Amino acid sequence: MIESLLVANRGEIARRIIRTANRLGIRAIAVHSEADAGLPFVTEADEAVCVGPANPAQSYRNVEAILAAAKATGAQAIHPGYGFLSENADFARTVERSGLIWVGPGADAITAMGDKINARNLMAAAGVPVAAGTTEPAADLDAAVAAAAGIGYPVMVKAAAGGGGMGMGVAADEAALRTEYDKVRAFAERMFGDGSVLIERYFPRVRHVEVQILGLADGRVVALGERECSVQRRNQKLVEESPSPAVSPELRARFLAAAVRAGEAVGYRNAGTVECLLDPATQEFFFLEMNTRLQVEHPVTELVYGVDLVEEQLRVAAGLPPTFDPDALAPRGHAIELRINAEDPKRFLPGPGAITTWREPGGEGVRVDSGYVAGNTVTPFYDSLLAKLIVNGRDRAEAVERARAAVAAFEVAGPKCNLPFFAELLENEEFLSGDYDTGIVGRMR
Known part of the structure; x- marks a missing residue:
């Protein structure tokens, strides 16, 4: 080790x-x-x-x-x-x-997956479903308009080098495309040093589901279930849960098999995530991107599968076998993660400041991964994430109940905090039904 x-x-x-x-x-x-x-x-x-x-x-x-x-x-x-x-x-x-x-994964795998267009092409060649879209960058506005006409509106305009929900815009028609193309391209050049733009089919009602993979030291790639990540604001995740309430056993088998193929296609080693869009009406899913790192939301997988993904990362890097039997992976119960951010709970605008009160909840099935304690100051220089509140239970209903109690017991004073948003979400009928999509936060506002 x-x-x-x-x-x-x-x-x-x-x-x-x-x-x-x-x-x-x-x-x-x-x-x-x-x-x-x-x-x-x-x-x-x-x-x-x-x-x-x-x-x-x-x-x-x-x-x-x-x-x-x-x-x-x-x-x-x-x-x-x-x-x-x-x-x-x-x-x-x-x-x-x-x-x-x-x-982490090898540099070649990071490079292969870092460009969204290249990643899409690789995945398509490996038999992983991809949405209709361009196979090379839209070199100029005319190329983008022609591509969109072939794909059909609405389309997503995406920075090829982007990630984490940044550098994206939706165009419902050609006029909107002309605006979004210039906007996304300028943003991509400024943020990523690469103005390449991808045009892709846009799904008005869609769920964001991802699969945790682990490339082992012996060359095998295994999948540790899926995570539902559809509670988002501005394409940024706020809540994740595992297993997804939208995924049947048959669909899960297809998801996991596709994720393993994706990892195998690039000789993947270490922890990674294959992100997909799921059309709930047709049960079709499409490759979105691969994150070649540990995800923010990895704790829900840890609780459902009983593994420490950081330990597994270290073991792979050291050339050691995993602590678990790859042929006997079995999920147990349900886990939910809430991202506690220093931001306004209504408009989600950052609100840094000195922390005067910080009391974390505890109890059975409650875990808090935090970066701060009372007396620290949340500065404006970095991401607004304060902590991750993770709960697990025997089923989704029990996990939700524990989440409600934990949110009520979590005390943060000083900076702005989005805990009141989660209290509202956990009483929302659409969320409670499990039948929600990436537009749920907009409908709550």
């Missing part, structure tokens, strides 16, 4: 990785910005190194500073968490060329 691990991230995911490292007796090394010096992940690590000022480009995305910290502390491996450098193929290659272990 790896003996020393540098965590190239911050907040709740850094704290989460450090917790597993501590349990396994691995020396955990944190890197942090000047703004994060007082956060729990820094103090809970065995060693911590400041890698720059608050600006992520000068700290958490500063490859030279992170590698220098690894060298100075004698780290054997680097875990990138999610976000920041986690899906940066050049960083993965640099880590390995520096003689360190990269806790």
Whole structure:
């Protein structure tokens, strides 16, 4: 097993990785910005190194500073968490060329899946269903208009290099397409340094379902069930649950088989997620993208399958077999995750500030993965995620009941917080029925 691990991230995911490292007796090394010096992940690590000022480009995305910290502390491996450098193929290659272990998929797999058009083409060749769309970038507006005419409106206009719900727009007709194309292209150039645009069929009513895969050290790819991720605002996930209430056993078998094929097509190793869109009317699903990293919502899979995905990541990276029998994976119960953010519960606008009260709920079936404690300050420099409230029960009804009680018991004061939104959601008839889609939040507002 790896003996020393540098965590190239911050907040709740850094704290989460450090917790597993501590349990396994691995020396955990944190890197942090000047703004994060007082956060729990820094103090809970065995060693911590400041890698720059608050600006992520000068700290958490500063490859030279992170590698220098690894060298100075004698780290054997680097875990990138999610976000920041986690899906940066050049960083993965640099880590390995520096003689360190990269806790993630190979750089070639990251590159293959990083471009949405290339990923779609690879998946189609592997027999994974993809929605109608362009097989090469729409080079200009005329090309986009021609592609949309062939696909049929409405269409989704997407940044080929985008991810995490960013760089997307919907066009119901040609006039809207002309506006959205220019908007998405400008955003993609600014955010990703790549203005390539994909035109794809848009589904007005759709569910967002993803499959957790794990590429093992022996070359096999296994699927650890699906997660429902349809409660979203501005294409950003707010709630995830497993198993999906929309997925029948027959559909699940198709989902998992397609996800395994997707992983096998790129020789995938380590943890990853195959994201799909599900048309509830036809039960058709289509490949959306593959996230070549650990997902924010991985805890619901951990609770349903009884595994520690961070430990499994470390074992794969070290060339070790998994802790579970890949041929005897069986889900148990139901789990729900709520993303507790420092944002207004109505308009979802960020609201940073000093935390004056922080009381986490507890009890049977309740888990909190948090990045903050009372006395910390939520700064405007990073993602607004404060914590993840995860509950599990024998079935969905019990998980919902535990979620209600946990939300009511969770006390946060200082920054804005979206806990009241979850209290409302957990009484919403559409959500409770399980028959909801990605438009549910808009209908609640």
